[in-house]
Amino acid sequence: MATDESRNVLLTGVSRGLGLETARGLLEAGWTVYGISRARSVGWSALERAHPERARFHAADLRDPAAAAEDLFASFVPYSVPLHGLVNNAAEAYDDLLTNLDLARLETMFATNVFSAMALSRLAIRNMLYHRTRGALVHVSSVSAHLGFKGLSLYAASKGALEAFSKNLAREWGERGIRSNCVVPGFMETEMSAGLTAEDRARIYRRTALKAATDCASVAAAIRFLLSDEAASVTGQALRVDAGA
Numbered sequence: 127m128a129t130d131e132s133r134n135v136l137l138t139g140v141s142r143g144l145g146l147e148t149a150r151g152l153l154e155a156g157w158t159v160y161g162i163s164r165a166r167s168v169g170w171s172a173l174e175r176a177h178p179e180r181a182r183f184h185a186a187d188l189r190d191p192a193a194a195a196e197d198l199f200a201s202f203v204p205y206s207v208p209l210h211g212l213v214n215n216a217a218e219a220y221d222d223l224l225t226n227l228d229l230a231r232l233e234t235m236f237a238t239n240v241f242s243a244m245a246l247s248r249l250a251i252r253n254m255l256y257h258r259t260r261g262a263l264v265h266v267s268s269v270s271a272h273l274g275f276k277g278l279s280l281y282a283a284s285k286g287a288l289e290a291f292s293k294n295l296a297r298e299w300g301e302r303g304i305r306s307n308c309v310v311p312g313f314m315e316t317e318m319s320a321g322l323t324a325e326d327r328a329r330i331y332r333r334t335a336l337k338a339a340t341d342c343a344s345v346a347a348a349i350r351f352l353l354s355d356e357a358a359s360v361t362g363q364a365l366r367v368d369a370g371a
């Protein structure tokens with residue numbers, strides 16, 4: 127089995143939030159991280175300075191999943207790079223009441239949150255088959271797909287699709303040693319949730335067992351676990367890390 131020191135992972139959404147935290151933890155554990163977001167951020171640039179050999183970056187816009195996936199696998203992680211992991215973390219949240227539905231915005235969100243995850247998983251699995259890597263896919267879902275929140279039906283539907291996709295991939299590729307799991311975070315204090323009022327936050331926290339936001343570092347640790355050999359028997363699962371929501 128490969129050690130973390132010789133492992134390569136493709137991670138989307140590295141510019142901030144959970145993706146940046148996940149990249150930090152994986153780099154500290156010795157992984158080489160092939161990071162994607164639309165632009166390099168100050169936080170990511172600091173990781174590049176700390177890990178110049180193993181923090182690699184490519185700008186990509188996942189709203190065009192087919193073009194982004196083809197480009198990434200042609201020039202950023204070509205077949206000469208054996209992939210051991212893929213983390214589909216990048217996402218956008220289109221929050222609104224259903225009666226205000228704008229189908230074009232919904233299509234864009236599904237392109238980013240679901241279709242890009244499918245297009246990248248397809249090419250990551252092909253890479254893993256080529257190298258006979260017993261690789262791991264981790265998709266970042268949301269507790270909204272399990273609990274239900276007013277105004278989140280559209281976003282939650284994209285995460286429900288991702289969870290169903292992951293569970294079926296686990297069956298499809300398990301016999302080749304490839305695992306697929308989801309992490310299901312609760313409310314994290316990142317840019318995605320910055321629009322919530324203090325009142326909204328207090329209400330969400332009251333509904334958790336821990337009466338707190340979900341810690342990004344805790345979710346990032348769960349992602350690292352699911353990528354690792356310690357999770358060798360874990361596949362087809364949706365692991366909730368949600369402060370007891």
Ligand SMILES: NC(=O)c1ccc[n+]([C@@H]2O[C@H](COP(=O)([O-])OP(=O)(O)OC[C@H]3O[C@@H](n4cnc5c(N)ncnc54)[C@H](OP(=O)(O)O)[C@@H]3O)[C@@H](O)[C@H]2O)c1
Pocket residue numbers: 138139140141142143144145162163164165186187188189214215216217218238266267268269310311312313314315316317318319
């Ligand atoms: N925050 C929460 O409370 C919460 C709760 C449950 C689940 N989640 C899930 O956790 C994951 C991480 O969320 P977060 O809170 O860290 O969000 P965030 O702070 O908004 O970060 C989102 C990341 O995705 C990237 N991204 C967005 N659209 C992209 C596109 N079209 N192409 C390429 N990259 C794109 C962003 O990079 P650029 O904008 O630089 O391209 C950024 O790096 C997401 O899957 C989210 O749905 C979040």
